[in-house]
Amino acid sequence: MIVAIVVTFFLLTPFSICQGSPSFNQVKNFKNEADNLQTKLNRIVGEYNFAYNEYVEIVCAEKKSEEKLKKLKKELRTREEALNLRLKAIYMHEKLSFLHVLMDSTDFNDFLSRFYVCEKISARDAKVINEAKRLRIEFQKENRDMEVKRIHQRALLDRLSKKQKEMEGKFEKAKTLLSGVEKSPQVKSRIIKGVRIKCFPVANPYAYGNSWLAPRKGHRHQGCDVFAAKGTPCYACVSGRARISHSHNGGKSIYLNGDDGDVFYYMHLNGFAVTDGHVEAGQVIGYVGDTGNARGGACHLHFEVHPKGGKAVNPYPVLRGVG
Numbered sequence: 001m002i003v004a005i006v007v008t009f010f011l012l013t014p015f016s017i018c019q020g021s022p023s024f025n026q027v028k029n030f031k032n033e034a035d036n037l038q039t040k041l042n043r044i045v046g047e048y049n050f051a052y053n054e055y056v057e058i059v060c061a062e063k064k065s066e067e068k069l070k071k072l073k074k075e076l077r078t079r080e081e082a083l084n085l086r087l088k089a090i091y092m093h094e095k096l097s098f099l100h101v102l103m104d105s106t107d108f109n110d111f112l113s114r115f116y117v118c119e120k121i122s123a124r125d126a127k128v129i130n131e132a133k134r135l136r137i138e139f140q141k142e143n144r145d146m147e148v149k150r151i152h153q154r155a156l157l158d159r160l161s162k163k164q165k166e167m168e169g170k171f172e173k174a175k176t177l178l179s180g181v182e183k184s185p186q187v188k189s190r191i192i193k194g195v196r197i198k199c200f201p202v203a204n205p206y207a208y209g210n211s212w213l214a215p216r217k218g219h220r221h222q223g224c225d226v227f228a229a230k231g232t233p234c235y236a237c238v239s240g241r242a243r244i245s246h247s248h249n250g251g252k253s254i255y256l257n258g259d260d261g262d263v264f265y266y267m268h269l270n271g272f273a274v275t276d277g278h279v280e281a282g283q284v285i286g287y288v289g290d291t292g293n294a295r296g297g298a299c300h301l302h303f304e305v306h307p308k309g310g311k312a313v314n315p316y317p318v319l320r321g322v323g
């Protein structure tokens with residue numbers, strides 16, 4: 001992370017770049033500032049992920065409520081139509097003053113109650129009325145619940161937008177802090193959880209948490225989101241064949257088929273630095289963005305790891321091993 005780069009910078013970067021040899025205190029202050037910034041970024045990303053998960057859950061719950069309301073509405077209409085027919089029949093054949101009862105009632109429930117107490121109503125009619133009444137109460141309750149969910153959803157969107165702005169501000173600050181630092185990634189072969197990886201897929205500064213299997217619309221998250229400013233370079237984490245792709249959810253994406261057989265997905269890119277073909281570990285292949293279904297949210301790289309091209313596994317430990 002930032003700290004690793006900072007230490008590397010002061011150990012390896014020619015002094016000419018930083019206009020003379022930095023003092024021990026300068027190095028210490030710089031490191032402290034970078035550490036503080038990284039801690040804040042990690043916290044913000046954690047809060048953002050938490051709010052986002054809650055947001056997805058509420059959107060899914062709202063969708064279920066909408067479906068339930070639709071079903072209830074249909075059922076209620078059928079019951080009310082049946083009830084109307086019965087009321088008409090009672091009015092026509094049993095000489096009940098339908099209009100009198102109707103005009104005196106204050107609302108639909110009152111209207112039903114009036115009929116319910118009417119001795120002319122048979123047990124079968126009472127059943128129809130009770131069922132319509134139950135459905136209407138259920139419908140009203142579901143409608144209220146839905147409104148609560150919508151309010152909660154709006155509050156979460158507000159929170160997400162605040163966190164996103166906070167994150168963007170911190171990334172800008174971190175970029176300024178690291179502006180003189182050498183940009184090339186550290187390439188070193190490592191095997192983590194059976195997956196060979198040579199460098200972190202995103203350039204500094206970045207922040208991420210374990211978002212594997214977090215709730216998503218209709219499925220569980222199959223990758224790990226690495227947050228960074230829009231346009232931050234993405235590195236090939238291994239040498240292999242890159243294939244660029246565009247999809248509705250993934251937006252601009254790269255599938256990197258490693259020379260060892262492991263496959264890595266890079267999604268929501270802002271742009272590509274390569275075309276289809278072989279790339280080397282550490283080479284810039286694309287740039288962090290918010291394309292696909294990440295549009296409007298905080299810019300991040302959705303990173304997936306598929307050992308030997310099979311099912312996705314949690315990239316978090318793999319990423320932790322290199323960044």
Ligand SMILES: [Zn+2]
Nearest residue numbers: 223224225302
């Ligand atoms: Zn993702």
